[in-house]
Amino acid sequence: MSEDEFAELVRDCPVLYHMTTEGSWLSIRRHGLWGTAALLDLFEVEGEARRLVEARRAASVRIRHPEHGGATIRDQKPLAERSLAACLEDGLRPADWYALLNARAFFSLTRARLLRLLNAGSYRAEAHDVIEADTASLVAAHRDRITLCAINSGFAARRAAPRGRSTFLPIADYPYAAWRAKRARGERVVELAVEPGVPDIAAHVRRVVRMRGGREIETLWRRG
Incomplete structure (x- = not known):
């Protein structure tokens, strides 16, 4: 991906979205x-x-931790083991794929993708804390640890997209031009991930809202 292409991506997707368990923001x-x-x-x-x-x-x-309190690690119900094993390439096993996923914190690049996740399965009935981060700010701080992905890496059911060691690519190596020829704006990158995470996430957050389905319940935090 060239710098001009990356600038286009940031213009098209100025906000990154992360859905987390209700009560997790603090x-x-x-x-x-x-x-x-x-x-x-x-x-x-x-x-x-x-x-x-x-x-x-x-x-x-x-x-739980005696000092840090509690945290919830999400389920991986959308990853059907048999379908995942069938779509893996490069000699990867399901355990390898889980390790790749668990090494990263993930963001959606569009609100449409966020809403799709919020309305998926049992998530639809639950409330969630949704973090909205500034794309340009987060990338400027963590670019060397960011990978981009063209598929929903946490989903594998019937006809699951093939995936392997090159599914997560550094910004410079991502084939943006190829995806621009096939997909509309906002869909050329499906996931942005940071390995092993974003320690200073609060510095990049625009807003945090509690949502259920597509409905915003309350604003938990907003940058002044």
């Missing part, structure tokens, strides 16, 4: 937004629970 503001592996490290989780990094989570998992 902890995230204090400790940062982390992928699963880094969150387990932060909460000093050891033993059998470390298997969360390389195994499918059929349900969300609650973890």
Whole structure:
């Protein structure tokens, strides 16, 4: 991706969206937004629970720390094990894919993608804290640790998109021109991820809102 192409992406997608469990914002503001592996490290989780990094989570998992309080690690219900195994390339196993996902904190690049997630399955009935981050600000601070993805990497059902080691690409290596020829604005990159997370997420947040489905319930925080 050239610098001009990247500038176009930021103009088209000026806000990054992260959906998290209701009540999570205060902890995230204090400790940062982390992928699963880094969150387990932060909460000093050891033993059998470390298997969360390389195994499918059929349900969300609650973890606690005497100083940090509680945190919820989301389920991975949209990843059907058999479908995932069939679509993996480069000799990857499902455990490898889970490890790749759990090494990153993920953002959607459009509100349409966010709403699709908020209305998926059991999420539709639940309230969620939604973090809206400034794309340009976050990328300027963490560009060297950012990867882009052209698919929903956390979904694998029937006819799942092929995926492998090149699914997550640094900004410079992402084939933006190829996707621009195939997709409309806002769909040329599906996910932006930061490895292992964003420790200073509060510095890049525009707004945090509590939502249920497509409805905003309340504003939790707004940059002045």
